[in-house]
Amino acid sequence: MNILVCISSVPDTTSKINFTENNTKFDANGIQFVINPYDEFGLTKGVMLKEKNNAKLTAIIVGEANVEPVIRKVLAIGADNAVRINMHPSDSYSTACAIANYIKDNPFDLIIAGKESSDYNGGAVPGMIADMLNIPFLNACNGLTVNGNEVELTREIDGGIEKISASLPIIIGGQKGLVEESELRIPNMRGIMTARSKPLEVLECNSAPLNHSISFDKPESKGECKMISSDNIEQLVSLLHTEAKVI
Amino acid sequence: MSILVYTESWEGKFRKSSFEAASYANEISQDLNTDLFAISFGLVAEEELSKLGEYGVSKVFSFPNINKSDNYNTTNFIAEYAKDAKAIIFSNTFTAKMIAPRLSSKLKAGLMSNVTTKILDTNNFKFKRQAFSSKALETVSTNTEKAIITISPNAFEIKNNNISCEIITIEDKLESQFNVIGSETNSGKISLSEAEVVISAGRGLKGPENWGMIEELADLLNAATACSKPVSDIGWRPHSEHVGQTGKAVAPNLYVAIGISGAIQHLAGVNSSKVMVAINTDAEAPFFKAADYGVVGDAFDVVPKLIEEIKKINN
Ligand SMILES: Cc1cc2nc3c(=O)[nH]c(=O)nc-3n(C[C@H](O)[C@H](O)[C@H](O)COP(=O)(O)OP(=O)(O)OC[C@H]3O[C@@H](n4cnc5c(N)ncnc54)[C@H](O)[C@@H]3O)c2cc1C
Numbered sequence: 330m331n332i333l334v335c336i337s338s339v340p341d342t343t344s345k346i347n348f349t350e351n352n353t354k355f356d357a358n359g360i361q362f363v364i365n366p367y368d369e370f371g372l373t374k375g376v377m378l379k380e381k382n383n384a385k386l387t388a389i390i391v392g393e394a395n396v397e398p399v400i401r402k403v404l405a406i407g408a409d410n411a412v413r414i415n416m417h418p419s420d421s422y423s424t425a426c427a428i429a430n431y432i433k434d435n436p437f438d439l440i441i442a443g444k445e446s447s448d449y450n451g452g453a454v455p456g457m458i459a460d461m462l463n464i465p466f467l468n469a470c471n472g473l474t475v476n477g478n479e480v481e482l483t484r485e486i487d488g489g490i491e492k493i494s495a496s497l498p499i500i501i502g503g504q505k506g507l508v509e510e511s512e513l514r515i516p517n518m519r520g521i522m523t524a525r526s527k528p529l530e531v532l533e534c535n536s537a538p539l540n541h542s543i544s545f546d547k548p549e550s551k552g553e554c555k556m557i558s559s560d561n562i563e564q565l566v567s568l569l570h571t572e573a574k575v576i
Numbered sequence: 577m578s579i580l581v582y583t584e585s586w587e588g589k590f591r592k593s594s595f596e597a598a599s600y601a602n603e604i605s606q607d608l609n610t611d612l613f614a615i616s617f618g619l620v621a622e623e624e625l626s627k628l629g630e631y632g633v634s635k636v637f638s639f640p641n642i643n644k645s646d647n648y649n650t651t652n653f654i655a656e657y658a659k660d661a662k663a664i665i666f667s668n669t670f671t672a673k674m675i676a677p678r679l680s681s682k683l684k685a686g687l688m689s690n691v692t693t694k695i696l697d698t699n700n701f702k703f704k705r706q707a708f709s710s711k712a713l714e715t716v717s718t719n720t721e722k723a724i725i726t727i728s729p730n731a732f733e734i735k736n737n738n739i740s741c742e743i744i745t746i747e748d749k750l751e752s753q754f755n756v757i758g759s760e761t762n763s764g765k766i767s768l769s770e771a772e773v774v775i776s777a778g779r780g781l782k783g784p785e786n787w788g789m790i791e792e793l794a795d796l797l798n799a800a801t802a803c804s805k806p807v808s809d810i811g812w813r814p815h816s817e818h819v820g821q822t823g824k825a826v827a828p829n830l831y832v833a834i835g836i837s838g839a840i841q842h843l844a845g846v847n848s849s850k851v852m853v854a855i856n857t858d859a860e861a862p863f864f865k866a867a868d869y870g871v872v873g874d875a876f877d878v879v880p881k882l883i884e885e886i887k888k889i890n891n
Contacts, residue, residue: 342821342841346711366822421687422680447821449707449714451689456647456677465753466647468674471815484645485816486759487591487669488767491645495754505822510809539686543702543715548847554854554864559873559881565853566885568869573851575830576773576797576886 330384330475330497333437334375334408335428335454337365337418337446338392338399348545355448355545362399367443371503373514375441376407378475385409387437391418391427397529404524405516411529419538421449425457426536432462437498439480444469444502455502465499471506579605579612580661582654582676583628583636584644584669585620592734592770593667595631599735600727601665602632603694608662613637614741615657617644622743629741631734638745644671646752651678653746658683658722663701666726668769676726686718690728709821709844728848729769730827762816771800773830774849776819778804778842780835780856780875784812789879790834796886802826804836820845835875838863855879 340346340360347356364372372388379386388408390400393415400411412431418424432440445452452468459466471490472483478497483490483506516524557565569576581601583594598614605612614628614636625636637657642649654675658664664679666672668690680687690706692713702717706728768774775794781787787801794801801817808818819826821844831849835856836842843866846852854867855878864870871878 340708342844346708348712421677425677425681447709450709451677451687452673453677453680453687453689456674457681459647460651460678460681466674466678467754469670481757485670486645487593487671487769488586488765489759489761490816491759492757493645493754494757499754505815505818539680539684539720540688540716540718543717545707545712545714547712548710551866551868554867554870556864556870556872559871559878562871562878562881563885563888565869565871566882566889569830569851569853570889573830573868575851576889 330382330439331437332375332378332384332386333432333440334372334388335442336368336388336390336400336403337443338362338390338396339365339446339448342366342447352544352546364399364402365443365446367445367504369513370505370507371441371443372403372406373512374473374503374507376514377508379407382475387412389428389431391416391424393417400529401524402516404527405520406514407520410527413529413531414534415531416534420540421451421453422457423536423538425454425461427534429458429461430534439497440500442502444504455500459500465495467493468502470501470503473507577610578661579610579663579665580658581612581614581633581665582672583614583616584667584671585616585618588620589624590627591669593669595734596732597665597667597727598628598631598633600732602737604663604665607695608698610662615654617642617650625743626741629739630736632737632739633741634739635742635744638743639748640745641747641749643752643756645756647674647678648753649750650675651682654679655682661722663723663725668726668729672726676724680724683722684720685722685724686720687724688716689726691725692728692731710825710848711844766798766800768800768802768817768824768826772828773797773799774802774826774828775799775832776802776836777834778836779806789883793879793883796883796890804842833863834879836863837861838866
């Protein structure tokens with residue numbers, strides 16, 4: 330079985346988000362980039378399937394040379410080889426095109442992306458790839474078991490979960506539940522050493538975007554927090570009822 | 577020319593977010609001077625379908641035999657019925673978020689997700705959307721002929737615009753790319769993504785046995801319950817309740833955080849809430865910098881008092 334995990338390099342979750350060049354560009358100055366948190370669940374799931382089902386695990390990332398530390402970390406965690414498509418991922422569509430083009434030349438049985446990346450929150454890449462390759466797709470997957478050519482999946486729906494069975498190939502957008510938080514793999518010394526000699530192929534692509542990012546602004550900051558004494562909860566309820574009008 | 581809105585039902589009833597999407601779509605259709613049509617998958621009775629007229633939909637295409645999870649077929653039908661549509665509008669449900677990107681690729685139409693504004697420039701479909709886990713707003717545009725728009729949850733109000741809605745039923749049955757075996761709903765509670773009030777609790781509650789008062793408070797306010805990430809990681813509460821940057825993003829009218837410190841990752845998923853209340857023993861807890869109302873106090877003292885006071889105004 331051939332598995333592909335799609336990896337996005339995103340600012341560390343504690344990052345302060347700022348913009349430069351007249352608020353048109355994300356300010357990467359001083360920002361630590363990490364594996365997109367949703368992709369970590371898919372990556373660990375891929376490593377587990379590799380160990381159990383003897384699968385081959387490839388990781389793909391779309392980005393310029395500055396994303397290499399993140400993809401090296403993915404190799405250290407357990408991917409066998411990696412591919413970097415050397416282009417700036419300027420929107421979901423051009424990113425999906427780049428990945429779909431690679432898959433057309435190099436077929437995979439199971440493609441695992443994250444349900445969204447925590448920077449632009451588009452949540453669109455796996456669904457677009459599904460259309461480009463004309464294969465089944467499920468998003469917000471929180472459970473996956475593989476049995477030969479068959480897969481059983483659960484996906485989150487509003488207010489519950491849905492259980493689905495399908496045949497490979499399939500693409501999923503994953504999240505917590507694919508594996509548990511406590512199962513997430515982190516690189517160990519041996520992994521880091523072997524990652525240095527694992528293949529990292531760099532390919533060119535220049536797919537065109539559909540969307541154009543124009544500028545950024547930050548949400549207005551809230552006013553002061555009104556403090557209420559714990560002996561006067563009646564006042565809190567009255568403020569929520571008459572001032573904020575939310576209860 | 578038209579605007580097409582995707583509507584979603586659960587057990588035969590439209591979700592509230594469908595009416596939000598229809599109301600929003602109606603405003604867009606008025607701005608662009610077009611008709612507003614809707615599309616619905618799964619069995620929905622005529623009486624329920626005709627409710628879409630209350631939000632300005634003049635015609636609904638209903639596919640009772642197509643499962644809405646079957647995003648391959650739903651995408652194809654939407655593409656077919658959107659030939660003349662200028663924009664296709666989706667709410668923010670998990671299922672809508674599966675279809676919208678597929679459709680964007682199929683129609684080569686720009687996808688604007690998490691949109692928080694009406695069209696800012698009709699010549700090239702310009703919008704503002706949430707990005708960086710609501711730490712920023714991004715202005716984006718597309719000059720494709722059509723645009724696909726998914727609206728941010730709870731960002732737009734339901735607005736009435738009573739007209740009559742013609743119902744067109746299409747009985748097609750098609751084979752799906754996968755089998756839906758079944759579904760499980762989170763036990764009898766309000767869905768977190770649609771709740772107007774969310775009562776959320778963190779590690780400050782000490783253990784799962786102390787959630788009785790959280791549930792009681794939520795019941796009184798018709799609210800959904802939520803929790804911080806560590807609480808779901810240690811298994812005190814189900815994963816479906818985890819809110820924040822790596823959990824669900826919520827934007828209710830009222831978010832009450834009890835015993836939650838207010839870490840940046842937690843706030844990222846909840847700070848689009850209209851009003852936030854923090855209850856915490858530590859006066860220095862970062863949540864007080866983000867909240868609108870704060871109480872420095874012990875949850876085990878404050879929450880029972882809050883329950884009593886709310887009972888008084890409910891009566
Ligand atoms: C990559 C990454 C992603 C993350 N994503 C998320 C996410 O999506 N969502 C999320 O929530 N977190 C997330 N976190 C974790 C986050 O950093 C915090 O650790 C977490 O939010 C803290 O949860 P908490 O507030 O419940 O617990 P704590 O930080 O332990 O805070 C407990 C609070 O309760 C108060 N308290 C104690 N006793 C009482 C009492 N009796 N009455 C009232 N108050 C009391 C304390 O003063 C304290 O402020 C993420 C972290 C990382 C590294």
